Amino acid sequence: MHETPVQAASGRRRLGPNTLERTDLGCPEPPPGARVDVVVACHTPTRPIGRAVASLLDGNPEVAVTVVCHNRPAEEIAAAIQPAHREAVRYLEHTDPRPSASGPFNAGMRAARTPWVSIMGSDDRLAAGAVASWLALAEATGAEFVIPRLALGRPTAIVPTPAPRPTRLLAPYLRSRGRRAARVIGRLARTDLVADRLAYRSAPLGLLRVEMLRRTGAHLVEGATVGGDVAMVTGLFAAVPTAYDAAGPVYLIGEDATDRVTYDVRPMSEQLGFLPGVLTAPWFTSLTAAQRRAVVVKLVRIHVFGAVYYRNREDIWTPTERTALASMCRSLHCAAPGFARVLSRADRDLLDTCLDPDVPAATLIHRAQARRRHGRPATLLTRDPAWLLDREAPLRFMAASLLTKLLPAAPVSSAAGRPPAPDQD
Numbered sequence: 001m002h003e004t005p006v007q008a009a010s011g012r013r014r015l016g017p018n019t020l021e022r023t024d025l026g027c028p029e030p031p032p033g034a035r036v037d038v039v040v041a042c043h044t045p046t047r048p049i050g051r052a053v054a055s056l057l058d059g060n061p062e063v064a065v066t067v068v069c070h071n072r073p074a075e076e077i078a079a080a081i082q083p084a085h086r087e088a089v090r091y092l093e094h095t096d097p098r099p100s101a102s103g104p105f106n107a108g109m110r111a112a113r114t115p116w117v118s119i120m121g122s123d124d125r126l127a128a129g130a131v132a133s134w135l136a137l138a139e140a141t142g143a144e145f146v147i148p149r150l151a152l153g154r155p156t157a158i159v160p161t162p163a164p165r166p167t168r169l170l171a172p173y174l175r176s177r178g179r180r181a182a183r184v185i186g187r188l189a190r191t192d193l194v195a196d197r198l199a200y201r202s203a204p205l206g207l208l209r210v211e212m213l214r215r216t217g218a219h220l221v222e223g224a225t226v227g228g229d230v231a232m233v234t235g236l237f238a239a240v241p242t243a244y245d246a247a248g249p250v251y252l253i254g255e256d257a258t259d260r261v262t263y264d265v266r267p268m269s270e271q272l273g274f275l276p277g278v279l280t281a282p283w284f285t286s287l288t289a290a291q292r293r294a295v296v297v298k299l300v301r302i303h304v305f306g307a308v309y310y311r312n313r314e315d316i317w318t319p320t321e322r323t324a325l326a327s328m329c330r331s332l333h334c335a336a337p338g339f340a341r342v343l344s345r346a347d348r349d350l351l352d353t354c355l356d357p358d359v360p361a362a363t364l365i366h367r368a369q370a371r372r373r374h375g376r377p378a379t380l381l382t383r384d385p386a387w388l389l390d391r392e393a394p395l396r397f398m399a400a401s402l403l404t405k406l407l408p409a410a411p412v413s414s415a416a417g418r419p420p421a422p423d424q425d
Helices: 049-059 074-078 102-110 130-141 171-189 210-216 230-239 275-280 289-309 319-335 345-355 361-370 394-406
Strands: 012-016 019-022 036-042 063-070 089-094 116-121 145-147 150-152 207-209 242-244 251-253
Touching (some): 012 102, 036 049, 036 102, 036 130, 049 116, 063 074, 063 102, 074 089, 089 102, 102 116, 116 210, 130 145, 130 171, 130 242, 171 242, 207 210, 210 230, 230 275, 230 289, 275 289, 275 319, 289 319, 289 345, 289 361, 319 345, 345 361
Parallel strands (some): 036 116, 145 242, 150 251
Antiparallel strands (some): 019 089, 145 207
């Protein structure tokens, strides 16, 4: 996945058919000692790109920063970055006709200048010390993919996915104990697709070894408005050594954007259009039965049920939409027979309704809402008591999620302990 530079117009170097590096703007070369090239994709200067870049350069000295300007001249995006940071950034110009960040992210990852690469949304921020924490964990575990602790909107609003085994939450606390703990950390922090419920993390955020990406050919699906990251990330979880920095400095997901294409309500064939590609991919079909079930349970809970929940008007549910929904659910049953046994009774009721286009749309909407009334017996119990304490069943899954959410941050150095900088208005 490495780009081969060729000559282009003055001040520009062509890295690929749709990607130019601006050699007359910013800093094309990584700073000395940089170990991670952080790729920030941005399609408009109205996004808080300056805030994102500042969080990288002010608190994470291990990084080089690449800003990929999507269908925009680099000068427009650079103008939104603080003058103190503007000249420390490399600028790529990527053009394609698709309203998706997958293209510019792929271009940036292909053009990585360091042993490690990371991607970041232009609305997001990184806590000081996060990159150092990821690198330390990668070194301790041999992981080629380190996933970060996420927070939504504010640093204390921890996203409780994935919900790993409790032992995987202990490793960050052992770092301060020196070399004696290194072997223990290496054993405790390495994660497993099934045992640590990794499928619930879809975005390739965190630390990715560049050599691994080139070896595997892993990439985001370009043009996909929904789910373009699911195949890449889940496939990597199944194939490469992975670690979870469960108590490290946070990656803070911003809530500024009002134009995210992910939030739009689309035809079901588009909303779930990525599923057939996942279910027929060689990496998926080569998984064990247990791995396929774990992945499909997540696809149903998050993607299928989420799509139904946000279509809360009966007029949306035309016969075509109901048929498409039922077809997708049948394909999931075929891909992982028996997966539904771990679902709550409320989830099973909704799944049964999804599979039957003749059930009234009002019932479909009601059941999609009912499954979110957490704490009731219908949301906690499985139909068959034999599956009540399965790893993916509600009781254990919710307990693990709560533990992950409430986990206090591990002790770090004073510099690394700073949260993302507050908004500057």
